Amino acid sequence: MEFTDFVAVRGSALYRYGYVLTGNAEDAADLTQEALMRLGDAWSRIRKKDDPEGYVRTTMARLHISLWRRLRRERLVAAVPEAAYTDDHLGGDTGLWNELKTLPPKQRAVLVLRYYEDLSDQEIAELLGISRGTVRSQAARALDKLRVRVTEAETEAVR
Amino acid sequence: MNDRSEAELIRVLADAADAAPGPEGDLVETVRMRWRRRARRRLQSAFAVLGVLAVVGGGTAVARGAFFRGGGEGDVFTAVTPTAAQSSALDPDVVDIRPVSEIWPSAVFKIPAAAADGWKYRPITGLSATQLLLSAESSFEKAGRLEVYDTTAGRSTVLTQMPAPEGVKGYFAQDVEVGTDYVAWWGETPNTPDKWADFWVAPRTGGPARRVGEVTGALAEVTRLGVTRDSVVWSAGDGGIYRMPLGGGASERIEGTEGLHLLTWPWAADAGGKDEETVPGNQTRLVNLETGQTTEVDVQEEVKGLRCGPVWCFGAEGGAALAQRPDGSDRRTLPGLGEGSEPSLLTGGTGFLGFFGVLGVGPQEADENRYVPLAVVYDPATGATAGIGERDRNGGGGFGVGISSSPTSIVYWDADEKQAQECEQVDATSLPLTGPSGAPTPTGKVRACTTTQKGGGKEFTVVNLLAVPAITQ
Known part of the structure; x- marks a missing residue:
């Protein structure tokens, strides 16, 4: 190709x-x-x-x-961040999408790799060249800011 | 209270991707255009960009020898808001850096940003303590001649013209290298996918330029250039160092240079090349190509991006800049420097110096009473740190480094360039939180500001490290 x-x-x-x-x-x-x-x-x-x-x-x-x-x-x-930003095409939670904009780049990248690219924390760590502990702490901090609830069961399942 | 589920997050991201407004224009064509725009800094772009300077036309100034940041704990510095508590990774003692004009006053000069005919200058490197090599550009990134600016006389003279080879369209001269007898450069047609490059030399004392020859294919991916008394030498993107006789003729790979990258003739390293930013790594060997002498580098486990000259190495460890000798002795970390940034090598009169970005300084920390630089030149021999540029009160600022192929001796900025700030009251919850966990979170209305560049373009403040006085020990 x-x-x-x-x-x-x-x-x-x-x-x-x-x-x-x-x-x-x-x-x-x-x-x-x-x-x-x-x-x-x-x-x-x-x-x-x-x-x-x-x-x-x-x-x-x-x-x-x-x-x-x-x-x-x-x-x-x-x-x-574009405070007034709204996206008419987004049917779902535009609040959550807008709040994602408030995350520092690394936190956002970790969430995108985990929840959009569906990578494991180990894969994310290797990809970004950071430790798995950093991946976890960045993700936890970001999820907390976004008020996303993580249950242990979900953590296991996702990971 | 955590009232959302991970499933919602997954759905929002997927929906956003689906609803993304399509990219404008033909992506293939846009990427081609970008190649062109990158013309002048084509290979430097393998290195990270530390700062921005107006002279680069809204583009970017580059720092050489950089490496991709390997992570580390702590908050990411985002440039925002003079509001909430912002974490400072900086050791207050280290942050109290004095400007280079106080540390090495004899090395700081003001030079015009453009020639009398309007061509814009771009500093390359110092030729001596009193001479600066500049390229003059007829249009953005289109270098047309080399000039030597005499800082004693305050005057510039033309060293040589940089013509395009006959019959070659879209030609851009790229990196310039200063050798003992010659000044050399290479050029290419960056807006075409052709893998083609040519080499030129002119006498260092001035005179007409002469084309040495041309190469195609992998050999044309020049990452660094050197010039000796009888040859041009260069690194190819995938490693290997080649030479071509100044009189023309076939190029050949210098024996034993597989996987090596030119640092500055005759020194080569087993790290570097065009993937430097995205493929971080440590240098483990330093090779003198003239003598064949190989020095093994002592790399500690946590060290990242280590780059060594014959005497000093610079890298990062645990988010702090690091300096050591190749044999691992004299190691020291420099808390507050280089966090999240990339060290690079600069050339001083007594050897290589380290060059680091200064990060983690919140805008509220720079005020009328406190000087905060954008970057720091660090001399490991004396421990001196000299601040480059000045961080705006809103946290921004720009500087450039000379564009010579080997580590440059020039760092410069435009002191008249100001950032104009427009501020408005916004809801605090819409702002990024950059403080450490447990830091006070802003609430209510806060001021958020947008920055644009204003002024500048007349004069550069140039630091020529070759003019730093010799150290008396």
């Missing part, structure tokens, strides 16, 4: 993942493009050895929590 074919086929799904990671269209597009550009750089190698989609998703998660994005976001929008 050629790089452009990959982008054409998988671009939309990757962008949706970026949207869930970042919470807004502009950052989602930026993140997706940046990660795809890096994939393009490494394409000849990744295509042979690795899973390109996994590579680009990992890159996106890491970029999302990385310093330069935080600083850039700071410069662009001062990271103030």
Whole structure:
């Protein structure tokens, strides 16, 4: 498969993942493009050895929590959440979606990887290059802020 | 009270993904455009971006030799709100860093941000204590000539023109490297998928540039460049170091360089390359390509992103910056520096210096009475720390580092560039909470601010580390 074919086929799904990671269209597009550009750089190698989609998703998660994005976001929008944000397309709990925006990037990334990408805490730890304990503490802190109840049974089942 | 279930969270995320407004435009084309925009900093982009400077046209300044952050506990610094308690990872003693103008006053200069003809300057590195190598750009990231700025005379002279090779469209000169006899650079056509690059040299004392030759394929993924008396040498993206005679001719891989990346000629490391940010790792070997001498690096278990020159290594440990010698001696961590950021190497008159971001400083902590830098230059030989730039009261700010291929001796910023803040009252619960657990949570209405850049573009404050006075021990 050629790089452009990959982008054409998988671009939309990757962008949706970026949207869930970042919470807004502009950052989602930026993140997706940046990660795809890096994939393009490494394409000849990744295509042979690795899973390109996994590579680009990992890159996106890491970029999302990385310093330069935080600083850039700071410069662009001062990271103030869009207080008036509503999304008519969201049928469900727009309150919860908006509250997700208030999480620091790492906490949000952990939740997205766990509840959207359905990864185990160990997988998240490896992907983000942090310890499993950090994954758990970040997730717990985030869930607490969002007032999401976690039962032991659920924890076991999810993990 | 926790009144939501995990199932709700799963559903909200899935719904949001489904409802995401589609990406605008052709993604393939957008990525191509981005390649182009990245032209000048193509390879630096493998390194992390520490700061932003207006001169980069709303783009980004780069820090070399950086590595991806490997995690660590503690709160993520988000740039927000002069409100709630914000955790400071900084050791107060370390935070009390004085600006470089106080630490090394003789190394700080003001230079114009543009040439008389309007071409914009981009600092590359110091040639000596009194000479700065600058590139002048006709348009964004389009370098057209090299100039030498004499800080004593306060005047710039043209070193050489940087022409595009005949018949090559969309050509951009990339990294510039200063050797003993020559200044060299390489160029490419970053807005095309072609894997192609060429190499140029000009006498270091000035004179017409000459094209050395061109390469294609994996060899054209130049990550770092060096120039000797008789060859250009470069690292390819996937490792391996190559040379091409200055008189032209076939390129060849330097024996025994598989998996090595050029640090600065003749030094090579077994870490680095284009995936530096996304594939963190420690350097375990330092190789002198002239003598073949290999130095094993002592890497402790918790250390991340260690990068070594012949004398000093810099990395991170437990969220703090770390310095040590390659043999593991003289190890020390620098609490408050480098948390969540990437160290990089800078060149000083006496060898490499460490360069770290300063994070964890909440905006409320920088005020009229307190200087908070954006980054710090650390000299492990003396323990001196010198603050770069100044964090705005709203927590932002920008700086750039020189764009030479080898570690640069220049860090610079635009002191006139201010961030204009617009604030409004918002409900506190809509703001990110960045304080540690148990810290007071803001309630009610608080002030939230948005920042835009204003001013600047006339003058740079440049630190040339080659002008730091020699240490008398």
